[in-house]
Each structure stands twice: as C-alpha cells, then as structure tokens.
Amino acid sequence: MSVFNMNPTPSPDRQHPLTPSRILHPRMKDTLEEANLMMSVGINTNILLVCGPTGVGKTELGKLLVRQAHAKAPTSPETEHGTVPAIFIEAPASGERDFSWREFYTRINHAVEGDIELPRTAIGIDPSRNCVIRPATPQSSRLVALRTAAERALRHRGTRFVVVDEAAHLIQQSRHSQLENQLNTLKSLSNECGVQWILLGSYDLFQLVRLSGQLARRSHVLHFSRYHASNPADVVAFRACLKELAGDMSALREIDVLKYAEVFMENTLGCIGILATVLIRLNHLVGTHGWSVDTLRRALLTEEQVTQITEEIIEGEPRIRSGIERHLTLPSKPRQIRKIA
Numbered sequence: 001m002s003v004f005n006m007n008p009t010p011s012p013d014r015q016h017p018l019t020p021s022r023i024l025h026p027r028m029k030d031t032l033e034e035a036n037l038m039m040s041v042g043i044n045t046n047i048l049l050v051c052g053p054t055g056v057g058k059t060e061l062g063k064l065l066v067r068q069a070h071a072k073a074p075t076s077p078e079t080e081h082g083t084v085p086a087i088f089i090e091a092p093a094s095g096e097r098d099f100s101w102r103e104f105y106t107r108i109n110h111a112v113e114g115d116i117e118l119p120r121t122a123i124g125i126d127p128s129r130n131c132v133i134r135p136a137t138p139q140s141s142r143l144v145a146l147r148t149a150a151e152r153a154l155r156h157r158g159t160r161f162v163v164v165d166e167a168a169h170l171i172q173q174s175r176h177s178q179l180e181n182q183l184n185t186l187k188s189l190s191n192e193c194g195v196q197w198i199l200l201g202s203y204d205l206f207q208l209v210r211l212s213g214q215l216a217r218r219s220h221v222l223h224f225s226r227y228h229a230s231n232p233a234d235v236v237a238f239r240a241c242l243k244e245l246a247g248d249m250s251a252l253r254e255i256d257v258l259k260y261a262e263v264f265m266e267n268t269l270g271c272i273g274i275l276a277t278v279l280i281r282l283n284h285l286v287g288t289h290g291w292s293v294d295t296l297r298r299a300l301l302t303e304e305q306v307t308q309i310t311e312e313i314i315e316g317e318p319r320i321r322s323g324i325e326r327h328l329t330l331p332s333k334p335r336q337i338r339k340i341a
Helices: 026-040 058-072 101-113 139-156 176-193 203-210 213-217 232-247 257-268 272-289 293-299 303-323
Strands: 047-051 086-090 161-165 196-201 219-223
Touching (some): 026 047, 026 058, 026 196, 026 219, 047 176, 047 203, 058 086, 058 196, 101 139, 176 196, 196 203, 219 303, 232 257, 257 272, 272 293
Parallel strands (some): 047 219, 086 161
C-alpha cells in the first residue's frame, strides 16, 4: 500500500493559511477523488456533506481541496490577484443563542477579499480610506448588507466552492425548527452566486439531508471513514501511515513504531488525524525523556477519551452507512414493446 507525500503550493487565501497534510493516504485520496467528482457535476449539487468521526482528517481534506483549486486556477496578469476559486472558513461558534449569520457572512467577506490591494467589491467599504463604514442601521439591515457584500464578493472573485469546517455548529446553535431555513439559506446563496458548499462535520451533520426532499435532492453525502482493524487492507494502509508519519519526526526515526502498530490502531480507532496528534506528543516526550513503553503510554489517548470517541462512532457509522446505500434492481428480462395495430 503506497503512501504519497504532499508538496503543497502556497494558497492565495492569506486570511486562512492552509497547513499541508503530512500524507495523502488511501482513505484521504479516495474521499478527495469522490469530492472532486461530485463538484464537477455542476451546481445541481448545491451542498456536499463530508461526514466522519473526529480526528479522521476532514479539516485537512477541506484545506487540500482549496489548495488544489488555487493550484489549478488559470492565471494571467488580469486574474492572478483577483480570482479566488475557493475559500476555507470555520462555521462560527459565537456563543450567541442562535447561529450567527452575521459572523458567517463576515468570515466569507474576510476570506474572499483578504488583504489584496484591489478596490473592494463589497458594499459598505470606503475606497478612499480603505475601511468599513458602519452606519447606524438596525441589525436586520446590517445583516442584509453583509449578505449582499458576500454575494458580490463571491461572484466578483469567481469563487466556485466554499469549504465550511465545523459545520455541525449549524445544528448545535439552531433550534430544530430553524434547521431547514439554515440549509435553505445556503442553497439560496449557492443559486445566487454559483458556488457549492462543502460542509465538514461529524456524523450529526448527516441529519441535515433528512430535513426535506428538496434539500436531499440538492445534497450529496460523502463518508470519510476510518481504518478498521478487522479489514486486512485497512491494517496495511494504517501501518504505512504510521511508518510515514513517524519517519518525519526526529525523535521517532530510530524507533520501530510498527512493533506497536496494533496498539496505535486500537488507541486512535484507525483515525489518521488522531494518530498524527498522538505521534506529535510522543515525539516531544521521547525527545525530552527518551524512549520507553511508559513514555508511549503517556502519549496515547486516555481510556475516557477512547470511550467517548468510540460511542460516537458506534452510533454514527451504522446510521450513515445505511443512509448512503444505493440499491439497483435490474429487470429480469427485456421489456416487451407492444405494437399498435
């Protein structure tokens, strides 16, 4: 099983610097290819939901999608500083009672416009002073202005898709009766600006497609799954990831980490993001205190942490697996065409 090193290119999105993925492992590669395929089918798929357990690598997947979009974008003297083909933002957890669309639109404007030295396309900007004008208007009017600014910025910069990390905040900060309105707002923005939304989140995010038939038709769900210890191919892929990640860490290069591959897989539940976090912690501990089994034990997740993540996986995996199954019933014999006399 091969593991591919990443050589990322700098992203034009200066407000959200994209840290590179350490490796493009098979599960990441498969999910990335499917995401690109679904985005290429056009705007009929307004919303792409990428669901998976915590620590599986969804954030890095989203950043990689944006990085690839910038790398593939055509450049010319007229467009290289003006086009922003994709952006990466995090859904706000503002502490307010309801989801803050004001903060959400502000983050979009900030990500699209950034610090580039060009006239601002958003309304409410004074070009002479290069600052935001904040008129004393009702909150509702300011929200409309922020949305209008976001729409204009996305259209003007040619943005094709927006990756929203921690998209579960849409659910957690919204009353159940508001959830359909939240998704309808995103669908409306998609129709107005010609952008697609890629929502990254845990298994809770999957319930959004069940809000209405219209949303279900306009959405597509991707399951970014973990590696399973019961699957021999997954075990091989996980071991390759473990070896590659540890090989990039100075204190772990001389340690036979594969000897403990089963321990790592059980403790991280086959999630590469969690594995990377554990190895970073282990690298620091080994560099400070030296290698020992006790040092390894200190770097691992606690039993309480593993139990909590396991419970979320046990509840989420069967639900999303059944939700994305597709059945095909083929006719048993060719259909007879009746001739009309």
